[in-house]
Amino acid sequence: xxxxxxxxxxxRDGASKVTGEARYTDDLVVPGAWYGQTVxxxxxxxxxxxIELDPAFDxxxxxxxxxxxxxxxxxxxxxxxDQPVLARLGGEIRHKEEPILLLAAEDRSTLxxxxxxxxxxxxxxxPVFDLERATxxxxxxxxxxxxxxxVEEGVEVVTxxxxxxxxxxxxIEPQGAIxxxxxxxxxxxxxxxxxxxxxxxxxxxxxxxxxxxxxVIQAETGGGFGGKEEYPSMVAIHAxxxxxxxxxxxRLIYDRHEDLAATTKRHPGVITHRTGVNKDGTLxxxxxxxxxDGGGYCTLTPVVLSRAAIxxxxxxxxxxxxxxxxxxxxxxxxxxAFRGFGAPQSLFAAELMVExxxxxxxxxxxDLRRRWMLRLGDTTATGQKLTxxxxxxxxxxxxxxxxxxxxxxxxxxxxxxxxxxxxxxGSGFTGSGEKKLSGTVxxxxxxxxxxxxxxxxxxxxxxxRTIFCQLAADALGVAIERVRVAPxxxxxxxxxxxxxxxxxxxxxxxxxxxxxxxxxxxxxxxKERLPLRVERSYIQPESLHWDEATYxxxxxxxxxxxxxxxxxxxxxxxxxxxxxxxxxxVDCGKALHPVLAEGxxxxxxxxxxxxxxIEEIKMKDGAYQNDRLATYLIPTALDAPRIRTILVExxxxxxxxxAKGIGELPMDGPAPAIVAAIHDxxxxxxDEIPATPEKVLAACASR
Amino acid sequence: xxxxxxxxxxxxxxxxxxRLLDVLREDLRHTxxxxxxxxxxxxxxxxxxxxxxxxxCLVAVGQVEGRQVVTIEGLQSPLQQAFIEYGAxxxxxxxxxxxxxxxxxxxxxxxxxxxxxxxxxAGNLCRCTGYTxxxxxxxxxxx
Numbered sequence: 001x002x003x004x005x006x007x008x009x010x011x012r013d014g015a016s017k018v019t020g021e022a023r024y025t026d027d028l029v030v031p032g033a034w035y036g037q038t039v040x041x042x043x044x045x046x047x048x049x050x051i052e053l054d055p056a057f058d059x060x061x062x063x064x065x066x067x068x069x070x071x072x073x074x075x076x077x078x079x080x081x082d083q084p085v086l087a088r089l090g091g092e093i094r095h096k097e098e099p100i101l102l103l104a105a106e107d108r109s110t111l112x113x114x115x116x117x118x119x120x121x122x123x124x125x126x127p128v129f130d131l132e133r134a135t136x137x138x139x140x141x142x143x144x145x146x147x148x149x150x151v152e153e154g155v156e157v158v159t160x161x162x163x164x165x166x167x168x169x170x171x172i173e174p175q176g177a178i179x180x181x182x183x184x185x186x187x188x189x190x191x192x193x194x195x196x197x198x199x200x201x202x203x204x205x206x207x208x209x210x211x212x213x214x215x216v217i218q219a220e221t222g223g224g225f226g227g228k229e230e231y232p233s234m235v236a237i238h239a240x241x242x243x244x245x246x247x248x249x250x251r252l253i254y255d256r257h258e259d260l261a262a263t264t265k266r267h268p269g270v271i272t273h274r275t276g277v278n279k280d281g282t283l284x285x286x287x288x289x290x291x292x293d294g295g296g297y298c299t300l301t302p303v304v305l306s307r308a309a310i311x312x313x314x315x316x317x318x319x320x321x322x323x324x325x326x327x328x329x330x331x332x333x334x335x336x337a338f339r340g341f342g343a344p345q346s347l348f349a350a351e352l353m354v355e356x357x358x359x360x361x362x363x364x365x366x367d368l369r370r371r372w373m374l375r376l377g378d379t380t381a382t383g384q385k386l387t388x389x390x391x392x393x394x395x396x397x398x399x400x401x402x403x404x405x406x407x408x409x410x411x412x413x414x415x416x417x418x419x420x421x422x423x424x425x426g427s428g429f430t431g432s433g434e435k436k437l438s439g440t441v442x443x444x445x446x447x448x449x450x451x452x453x454x455x456x457x458x459x460x461x462x463x464x465r466t467i468f469c470q471l472a473a474d475a476l477g478v479a480i481e482r483v484r485v486a487p488x489x490x491x492x493x494x495x496x497x498x499x500x501x502x503x504x505x506x507x508x509x510x511x512x513x514x515x516x517x518x519x520x521x522x523x524x525x526x527k528e529r530l531p532l533r534v535e536r537s538y539i540q541p542e543s544l545h546w547d548e549a550t551y552x553x554x555x556x557x558x559x560x561x562x563x564x565x566x567x568x569x570x571x572x573x574x575x576x577x578x579x580x581x582x583x584x585x586v587d588c589g590k591a592l593h594p595v596l597a598e599g600x601x602x603x604x605x606x607x608x609x610x611x612x613x614i615e616e617i618k619m620k621d622g623a624y625q626n627d628r629l630a631t632y633l634i635p636t637a638l639d640a641p642r643i644r645t646i647l648v649e650x651x652x653x654x655x656x657x658x659a660k661g662i663g664e665l666p667m668d669g670p671a672p673a674i675v676a677a678i679h680d681x682x683x684x685x686x687d688e689i690p691a692t693p694e695k696v697l698a699a700c701a702s703r
Numbered sequence: 704x705x706x707x708x709x710x711x712x713x714x715x716x717x718x719x720x721x722r723l724l725d726v727l728r729e730d731l732r733h734t735x736x737x738x739x740x741x742x743x744x745x746x747x748x749x750x751x752x753x754x755x756x757x758x759x760c761l762v763a764v765g766q767v768e769g770r771q772v773v774t775i776e777g778l779q780s781p782l783q784q785a786f787i788e789y790g791a792x793x794x795x796x797x798x799x800x801x802x803x804x805x806x807x808x809x810x811x812x813x814x815x816x817x818x819x820x821x822x823x824x825a826g827n828l829c830r831c832t833g834y835t836x837x838x839x840x841x842x843x844x845x846x
Binding site for chain 1: 728732733734735736737738739740741742744745747774775776778782783784786787788789790792793794795796797798799802820821822824825826827828829830831832833834835836837838
């Protein structure tokens with residue numbers, strides 16, 4: 001029999017997606033459903049002094065929900081209990097677009113009319129928008145290895161500060177949920193989401209429901225990229241509160257404007273490196289300061305900061321490291337999960353730092369990378385000894401081999417350049433995360449000879465549904481057609497953990513493989529009665545140790561590596577940077593499905609190109625100025641470079657068939673490679689992205 | 704109002720100023736046409752009107768009176784299989800519009816270049832794929 005793993009089998013959801021049959025949240029027909037809407041704050045900081053419903057308006061046609069209608073805790077359950085479901089009368093407002101009221105009506109025009117008859121009054125306070133002046137700190141992290149000596153004979157010290165901006169996930173399907181009262185006396189929510197059990201927990205807490213009463217079902221989801229990690233909990237609770245009060249189903253579907261204006265973005269940051277190096281190029285110390293802007297509420301900020309800090313050295317071995325990281329509160333909408341989760345920010349700085357040190361020493365940066373790179377047996381900043389599958393040199397060699405010659409431009413105002421970056425990305429949750437979570441999957445052998453995988457891991461385009469079937473089919477030794485993934489419905493599937501952190505294929509996929517192997521063994525050994533169900537939960541390998549207090553130990557089970565080479569063309573008249581070619585060599589452990597793996601690298605790569613070049617959010621008084629798709633630009637097919645992916649297989653012993661998680665890794669490499677390419681083309685260094693025409697021209701002019 | 708939808712006569716009641724997108728999705732239950740932005744930027748709502756790609760969020764249903772409308776539900780093209788094989792559909796939300804835009808290109812240009820494909824798809828945003836596999840899939844269908 002032909003095995004499935006390693007082959008690019010047709011994706012499971014392919015046929016329904018190319019025919020229009022796939023049903024996303026807003027495609028679902030729900031008889032009797034009313035439309036919901038969110039009324040939001042128009043100030044960045046203050047308190048609500050009055051919520052006035054115009055008595056002249058006929059409110060009998062409208063359902064209104066305020067904080068007083070919340071049966072449970074007025075908290076969106078996540079890490080810290082700071083974010084309310086709805087700001088209450090007399091309560092604090094911490095950012096613009098903060099939800100205050102919910103409305104529902106039978107038709108959209110009534111809803112619109114009702115919204116116009118609400119007045120909210122505030123007592124204003126002075127907001128904080130500048131992260132470098134913010135004083136409220138969400139979280140601090142310090143990582144130490146060896147000792148950073150301030151001044152040492154013969155050591156060159158290079159210091160540089162880098163800045164990265166906000167970025168919108170821009171899944172093409174906006175946020176949305178449909179809620180309806182269920183037979184358990186609770187609420188069922190169907191929505192566009194990455195993490196069914198995050199939403200389940202949040203729903204239980206805010207609506208005071210039992211495990212059984214709260215049911216969360218994932219509809220087909222039109223992209224996530226982290227943007228549907230935490231925010232769907234808010235949307236789901238809002239829809240459920242309206243459905244509870246209305247006693248009928250509610251559709252709460254955001255339009256693009258609301259989605260851009262109100263939902264989370266990538267954390268902006270300021271990162272300063274001080275690198276000590278000997279004249280011969282030996283790395284002596286890395287002293288790194290990281291500042292991230294969490295926005296108005298904490299959301300996932302502590303974990304984002306953690307990933308930023310752990311990746312801040314780049315994939316290099318340095319005897320003396322000090323990383324001081326903090327995330328602060330400002331009065332902007334909260335920042336949250338976005339592919340890479342802090343690592344793209346800190347790796348941008350780390351990789352450009354290699355360039356600056358190389359320039360100071362008058363050496364080729366690629367030689368420094370080769371000299372400094374993590375190799376088998378080396379230890380990271382957290383003291384983690386790398387004992388297997390270190391692909392840094394493999395990806396560097398593969399990318400360099402594939403890089404074509406950069407041609408000279410025929411037109412003199414167009415300058416071409418090339419840049420390179422080397423990055424790593426920890427697969428799975430940080431530290432003890434997987435151990436605490438202990439994600440579970442179930443597998444069923446059914447009487448008709450088919451097999452079903454029960455998992456809360458979601459398909460959001462990356463291919464979960466297909467890869468899990470491949471893994472199970474090969475572990476069972478059956479044709480892939482006999483295996484399917486059950487729908488992501490919390491009343492039916494166990495909690496496999498969230499679909500985040502490059503953990504789904506590697507961590508949950510391994511559980512699928514193990515559960516399938518157990519089913520196979522039991523079917524072979526005994527005459528088992530069908531259906532047969534097997535559950536498998538994650539058990540932390542004994543060799544992995546992590547100390548949360550000291551930030552020492554095995555920060556991740558394993559790291560994936562990537563080398564990116566970017567070619568750019570800079571128009572010296574307009575300042576426009578065009579990325580023409582992108583080569584990514586990626587150590588993925590094992591390519592379970594080469595086409596899907598390439599799809600992750602190409603798609604993530606282009607998101608990074610956008611972040612580095614054109615995706616800019618302009619802030620004014622705590623609001624995003626370009627909160628429409630006409631003004632927030634992402635790369636089109638015309639803007640996108642030719643992208644070439646090289647999959648390097650360097651198996652990881654505990655990954656399924658050797659695979660490592662690579663979902664986020666492609667977001668890390670392109671930005672520093674592009675900025676290095678801009679320098680190659682123009683001779684100027686940008687310390688900040690996006691590399692907009694204004695910044696490029698200003699940098700060239702000040703040279 | 705009467706128009707032809709995927710080869711069949713279709714009639715809808717109500718104001719001619721309603722968005723074609725809403726009429727297709729809500730009255731006619733053709734939900735393969737998606738709303739990504741509602742202002743003609745993303746192309747997720749692309750449909751064909753008399754063989755031209757239009758953003759159905761910017762078209763009033765009155766404007767298609769007596770005309771031929773084709774949505775993803777009416778498409779039968781080798782492009783669909785190619786999109787599956789080449790990995791051109793990931794989350795799938797842009798796929799219906801992308802397929803229709805590619806279909807029109809291949810109707811007009813039997814052997815498009817890579818640049819032709821990029822140009823033809825420039826009105827359809829995809830956030831998942833980086834476009835590489837979409838372009839490969841379209842080129843594979845050139846005859």
